[in-house]
Amino acid sequence: MSDERYEIRGKIGQGGVGAVYRAYDTQLRREVAIKRVLADEGYEDSDVATRNLLKEATALSSVQHPHICTVYDAGMDKEGPYVVMELINGKTLDEMVERGTLTYDDFREVAIQSQEAMIAAQDLDLVHRDLKPSNVMVCWLPSGRFQVKLVDFGLAKFSAKPSLQTIDHGDAVFGSIFFMAPEQFERTPLDRRTDMYSLGAMYYYSLAGTYPFNGDSAPQVMASHLQNSVQPLHELRPDLPQWVCDWVMWHIARDMNDRPESARVALEKYLADEAAATQGGAAASLRTGPQLIIPATSAQANKPASAVDSKTSPQSISPPGGNKTLTSSQPVRPASAVTGSTAVQPARPQVTPNANVSTAPTNTAPQTTPEEEIENTQDAPAAPPTSQGLSGSQKKMLIGGLSGAVAILVAVLVVQSSSGKEAEEFNDLVGQVSDLTAKDLPTTEKQFQLLVDSLSESDIKNRNAIFRRLYLAKAVGNYSPDAILLELLRANTLTGEDKQNLVICIGKRGEPEAMKELLQFAVDNPDEPSARFALEAASKNASESDFGTFINILSETTDSTINQAAERALKKIISNSRRKNTLADQLIGAFDASLDSNYKLTMIRLLGTTGSDAALNKLTSNLKSQQSQERIAAATAFADWPNDEPFNILIDAYEEEDNSSVKERILKSATELISADRLHDPNEIESYWVTLSGYANTDSQKSRIITEAVRANQAWSVIILNSYLDSSHSKRIRDLAGRGLKKLKK
Incomplete structure (x- = not known):
């Protein structure tokens, strides 16, 4: 140098x-x-x-x-x-959380900006592997708005295929164990879903002021991750919309397949749910199924449901001096550079911060443009939460105790009310789940019943281990574990989280006949919190014969999570059906017969999966509806169409549309329609993209088209990218197109 x-x-x-x-x-x-x-x-x-x-x-x-x-x-x-x-003058996210958890508006910005950053990284097959609050910098622009920057890609690895966690420096796992995904401890292959988990843990921390997976030692923290022992976020932040909490919890699913597939999927889901909440509807969730989420046993799990420490109550992110000009709601935030999804800002719920805490950060705002702002690359570990943090010596103990910790993850239980022999057998059964690779554990009927009966004893604390043992049980002898579990569900003796986890346990076991009973449970109890998990499990084995049942569930409950689960199940049924025309007719009939606007919007969205002539005519008609929500739903449905047929219909609707929100959705659907992995007309695809590029009038829309053109890597991709190099486009778009051309040449 x-x-x-x-x-x-x-x-x-x-x-x-x-x-x-x-x-x-x-x-x-x-x-x-x-x-x-x-x-x-x-x-x-x-x-x-x-x-x-x-x-x-x-x-x-x-x-x-x-x-x-x-x-x-x-x-x-x-x-x-x-x-x-680049050097950034600002604060790390954990420093911001130390003075107060994030408000909804500020969290929205942190979530969107960090997801957009990861979209760019994931487009290059880059896995960060060390995402945590101390690697997220918050800085302020001259306008007073804040900007998020991800820092320290020191552990990042380019990996189009899954890769293993790198072990270095005395065999210690780099990164903060409070935000590491389970597969990083297990040293199994990592991919972009690993980063999604870390993002979710970071989001949870920024909203709750406590780690989602906590403990007093490294083994306890690891056990919390590996057993997915986490308190639902909505219990700690009841002031937040339920869909926001569900979106965060989706990221920290134990099973990689149950998390967002990518940042692009996660961000699109967030914006879709936000739009649906604004319109009073229920956006379809992208989550693939339920998890066995068992109540946490660490100290943090016992925190009162609605209590947020006064030191970490929601606080707005303010610029130096506390003069918050644009950061409260970020109304003039630039459109997304990658997804094209944030140019239209839906109205969002207002969350009133705690008025008793008003401390503002004292750092100096940089007087530079976004391109000139620079990064303060920090290697320090995340600061502990205010309410449940660890001392420096405890942190060292956590990192130093990683090796060989898995063997002691689960404590042995004691049933004081049972006989000594029964207590010993019970402890032995539950202790078997300390082997985190265990499955199909041989279990006699007497042993299984002993585990079930223990759930009625209030002094049993480590109930998560019991449910895990029930899930892993393999029958020895002539009895049905699922029949016993279903009988317990019918008895209705369990309540709250126990009942929810019983439903999840039955669902994870996956016995086909049990799935039918879970579906009936959801039908009979549509407003039960456990109904959502019953539907998730039942949908995995749903057949066309269940179509009417799921339709009825949609008409009988207003719970958005139940509606989302039912809508996902119906999409799956339609996709697998050979009678799509018949199902389309039923959806159209349900739409015409209903007076409920949300129900009607769901029927419209589902029509796109059918791909039938009747659906095409109905959706084309809906695009001309007097109701903007119906036009948005129809455009959304066409994004799921099995081929390119609706493209010109969408373009015609775009030309006739006056509402900017609807126009944005139409153009987005047209882009999704021709970029998705489906049947395309090779003679028309180039003209489709040229048409789209001509209609794109915002940097957000243009960025999405450029990204998809590079991804496609076809002859027409060069034509599209070259069209964005002239001076009529912004410097940002010209630079993006130029980088795209260089990538295509490589």
Whole structure:
């Protein structure tokens, strides 16, 4: 590194194997952050540290996005390798949470901006693997709005295929264990869903002020992750909309297949649910099924449902000096650079922050443009929550105790009210779940009944282990475990979380006849909280004979989560049916006969999956409805069409539409229709994309088209990208198109 070019002005921070310095670039006359590998911190292989640092530079330089730090330079000099990055003057997300949990409006911005950043990274098959609040910087623009930037891709890996967690530095797992996904502890292959889990844990922390998976030692924290012992977010933040809490919990599902497939899917789901909530409807969830979420046993699980520590009550993110000009609701936030989904800002619920806490951050706002703002790359671990944090010595114990901890994850239970022999047998049965790889555990009828009977004893604390043992039970002898569980459900002796987990346990066991009973349970108890999980389980084995049942559920409950589960099940049934025309006729009949607007909107959305002539005519008619909600629902339905047939219908509707929100949805559906993996007309696809590019008039829409053109990698992709290089488009779009062309050439 040239001493003449970079003037070191002080150390910013230091991590396990690297230090970050504030410096001044004398050539470009700007402050920068310089990261170096430490040579004297006990790192066994300096060559590995060097490679990791340069790997970080390569990873970051490949991602150009306003919500990800920018790498300016990298190289080697006499002191070793270095990376020159932008320097951000701001606060880390955990520092913001220390003074108060996020309000709905501020969380919305954090969620959208961080998801957009991960979309850009995932488009390059980049897995961060170390997402946590201390790696999220919050800085302020001159306008007073705040901007989120993801930092420290030091553990990032380009991986189109799943990869294993890297183990280095004394066999310690890098990253914060409070935000690591279960597969990172198990050292099984990682992919983008690993990052989605960490994002979810980070979101939970920013809203609740406590870690979702907590404990007093490394084994306890790991057990909490591996057993998915987490208190539902809505119990800690009842002021938030239910769909927001569900969206966060979706990210931290134990099973990778139950999480958002990608940041793009997660962001589109968030915006769809927000729009549906604004319109009074129920957006279809993308979650693939229920999880066995068992009540947490750590201290954090026992926190009163609606209690949020006064020190971490919801606080707005304010700029320096506390003059919050645009950050409260972020009304003029730029459109999404990748998804094209945030140009239209739906109205959202207002959450009133606690008026008793008004502390504002004291850092200085940078007087620079977004492109010139620079990153304060920090390696420090996440700060502990105010209400349930750990001391520095405890943190060291957590990291140091990772190796070999899995063997002691589950404590042995004691049933004081039982005989000594029964207590010993019970403890032995439940203790078997300490083996986290265990499955199909042999269980006699007497043993199974012993486990079931224990649920009626109020002094049994570790009930999550009991439900897990019931789930893993394999019958020894002539009896049906599922029949016993269903009898317990019919008896209706369990309440609250126990009843919910009983339903989930039956569903996870997956016995076909039991699924029929779960469906009937949902029909008979449509407003039961457990009905949602019963529907999720039943939908996995739903057949066409269940079509009418799910339709009736939609007409009998106003619970949005139940409606979402039923709508997902109906989509699956329609997709697998060979009688789509008949099902389309039934949906149209249900639409015409109903007076309930939300029910009618659901029928419209479902029609797109059928792909029938009758559905085509009905949806075309709905696009001309006097009700804007019906026009949006019809456009949404066409995005699910099995081929390109509705494209010209959507374009005609776009030309005739006056409502900007509807126009946005129509153009988005047209883009989804021709970019999805479905039957396309090879003779028309190029003209479709050229048409779309001509109608795109916002940077958000243009960015989405550019992204899809690069993804398609066809001859027409070059035509589309070249069309965005002239001066009639913004610099941002021209740069994005230019980068796309370079990627296509590679």
